[in-house]
Amino acid sequence: MQRIKLSLPEKFAFTTSIRIRISDINYGGHVGNDAFLSLIHEARVQFYKHFGYSELNIGGVATIMADVAIEYKKELLQGNLVYIDVTANDFDKLGFDIYYHLYLLENDKPITAGKAKTGIMCFDYATKKKVAIPAEVIEKLSNY
Numbered sequence: 001m002q003r004i005k006l007s008l009p010e011k012f013a014f015t016t017s018i019r020i021r022i023s024d025i026n027y028g029g030h031v032g033n034d035a036f037l038s039l040i041h042e043a044r045v046q047f048y049k050h051f052g053y054s055e056l057n058i059g060g061v062a063t064i065m066a067d068v069a070i071e072y073k074k075e076l077l078q079g080n081l082v083y084i085d086v087t088a089n090d091f092d093k094l095g096f097d098i099y100y101h102l103y104l105l106e107n108d109k110p111i112t113a114g115k116a117k118t119g120i121m122c123f124d125y126a127t128k129k130k131v132a133i134p135a136e137v138i139e140k141l142s143n144y
Contacts, residue, residue: 006071006115008101012085013144014047020080031076037068040100040116043084051140059134064123066095074113080104082113088141094130095121
């Protein structure tokens with residue numbers, strides 16, 4: 001079976017931390033894949049806010065997630081404090097990728113719990129069409 005392997009950028013523009021809640025835990029006793037996706041969604045919202053944006057307004061346009069890749073590395077358990085590094089990269093005419101590095105600190109050392117990448121497209125919800133990414137957004141998110 002071929003597995004997804006994500007290569008993360010060397011630098012990240014933003015870091016947040018989120019405590020794992022009991023509602024994030026599945027029948028296997030660890031964070032479920034749906035909750036993992038919610039963690040990166042929350043990190044993305046905080047990342048946008050850090051730069052003065054929201055999912056519905058980055059430089060005057062909205063965003064929509066076009067794809068996602070997740071690589072699980074370590075179980076996340078209820079009560080864990082997970083750190084999430086976030087950065088934008090791979091800009092093109094209509095969008096960009098956002099990379100996430102999720103990790104725990106054990107004895108002050110980062111232990112990777114997962115890696116993720118979301119493909120983000122700029123989108124006009126009124127016309128239901130893709131739109132060009134504003135130059136301001138590329139400038140702001142790539143020069144941190």
